[in-house]
Amino acid sequence: MKVVQVLPDLDGGGVERGTLEVARGLVAAGHESLVISAGGKLVPQLEREGSRHLTWDLGRKSLFTLRHIWSLRRWMRDYQPDIIHLRSRLPAWIVWLAWKGLPAGQRPHLVTTVHGLYSVSGYSAIMCRGERVIAVSQTVMDYIQNNYPETDSTKLRLINRGIDPEEFPYGFQPSAQWREAWYQQYPQLVSKKVLTLPGRITRLKGHQDLITLVAALKQAGIPVHALIVGGEDPRRQAYADELRARIREEGLDDWITFTGARGDIREIYAVSDVVLSLSNKPESFGRTVVECLSLGVPVAGFGHGGVAETLAELYPEGLVAKGDLNELQQRLQSWFRAGAPEVSGNAVYTLERMISDTLAVYDELTHRSDKQA
Incomplete structure (x- = not known):
């Protein structure tokens, strides 16, 4: 698969960390991974781990950002990604408008992730327009269903965020x-x-x-x-x-x-x-x-x-x-x-499960015989 993730920048934060984690998982599974953002301090790590980065400032809150719609449309036609995964509202609008302008048979599959409990508005509703809509927690799933009831429930996927247990091992003590x-x-x-x-x-x-x-x-x-x-x-x-x-x-x-x-x-x-x-x-x-x-x-x-x-x-x-x-x-x-009650650890919210479930969503879309979702 050719998978493109889109977000405003790669300067750090939870969304950015999750983007790098999925990119790493894609590369490890033998897929082609590309991230579009305005750049940032995490780009060198992204590229070291086998992904490509395309610098495109789609998160700038300016009317001039709209000019990217036509360039993006041409780029999608030429690059022919299988999946475009949108992780933020303004870039999602720009990509969605470019995507809608392509003939249905030429469109990549569109995935969105609702990372936050955004203000409820038509602007935020773009994050529910993917062919698959990922909620990062049951809290977010409830938010989507309560505030955007028009979202087709068959498109919703709950994929909890996860952490690497090797990075946060149980019983860890500093040197x-x-x-x-x-x-x-x-x-x-x-x-x-x-x-x-x-x-x-x-x-x-x-x-x-x-x-x-x-x-x-x-x-x-x-x-x-x-x-x-x-x-x-x-x-x-x-x-x-x-x-x-x-x-x-x-x-x-x-x-x-x-x-x-x-x-x-x-x-x-x-x-x-x-x-x-x-x-x-x-x-x-x-x-x-x-x-x-x-x-x-x-x-x-x-x-x-x-x-x-x-x-x-x-x-x-x-x-x-x-x-x-x-x-x-x-x-x-x-x-x-x-003494506080003993903590038993975490076997639920793991990075491995998050990446596996995300790649399963991509696989589900790309293995459909038609381009409809």
């Missing part, structure tokens, strides 16, 4: 050298119960709730230290400043640490007593939750969206009603005093 460097950098963590909240510094991630939680645990006499692990967006500097001001006002400077973006997140998870998921909006898939539970690290999180789905499957002991900080605080006190 002695890493630990030494870590505790030299953060000596305030020694002999403390470590709570970690990963994710970019945005209002969606629940940092204010974390501060409230740490203040309550301090009041209860729990020797806890919280890590906020994630990069700060210069455009949201006011929010980061707001968090630091509140931490100072509440006397929590010695109880909460900002680490910034880190490349050793696996090691940080492994030395955490509990990892938190406090997003105030539902997420499409609880990837962080799955990574931690794969390592055997306890997770506590608000029970909505994909986080509720993954916790219910792998670690229901960590489910807390959305926004219920009192319940969460009581849960953590119990865990810190008596």
Whole structure:
């Protein structure tokens, strides 16, 4: 098969990571893999792993982006891909308009993946127009069926995101050298119960709730230290400043640490007593939750969206009603005093299963005798 995946860029993130994982799986299975994007820091890795990259900026929000429709149509006619897999809304519109302009017999098969819980609109509806529509979780499947009921249910495929168990092996422990460097950098963590909240510094991630939680645990006499692990967006500097001001006002400077973006997140998870998921909006898939539970690290999180789905499957002991900080605080006190329930790992949300199921969708389409779906 010739399979083309299309997205805005390859600068990093969950969608981009999944694109590279599927590309790697295609190459390993002997297929031809090509990715169209505006480029980015992941392109060299993509090409090292056997795929080709075509630089085409289809994600720029400008009327000028429409000019690519005719070039794309010519390119599809010449390259004759078997599958075009669309992973983002604006590029999906551009490709779909180009695709519709081809005679039916010359069109490649069209696959879309709904990665997020997008705002419900005609603009977002493009992600349900594939001949096959992949939902990355049951949460997303429900979102599609509830908000776009005109989508033909026979075209829907549930393919949960997955992680590589070799990258997040159960029982993993960092090296002695890493630990030494870590505790030299953060000596305030020694002999403390470590709570970690990963994710970019945005209002969606629940940092204010974390501060409230740490203040309550301090009041209860729990020797806890919280890590906020994630990069700060210069455009949201006011929010980061707001968090630091509140931490100072509440006397929590010695109880909460900002680490910034880190490349050793696996090691940080492994030395955490509990990892938190406090997003105030539902997420499409609880990837962080799955990574931690794969390592055997306890997770506590608000029970909505994909986080509720993954916790219910792998670690229901960590489910807390959305926004219920009192319940969460009581849960953590119990865990810190008596020990958290053991984590059994992850045999459900695996990369191997995700890639196998995705390639099966491609195979299903290309082995049909007609071009209709």
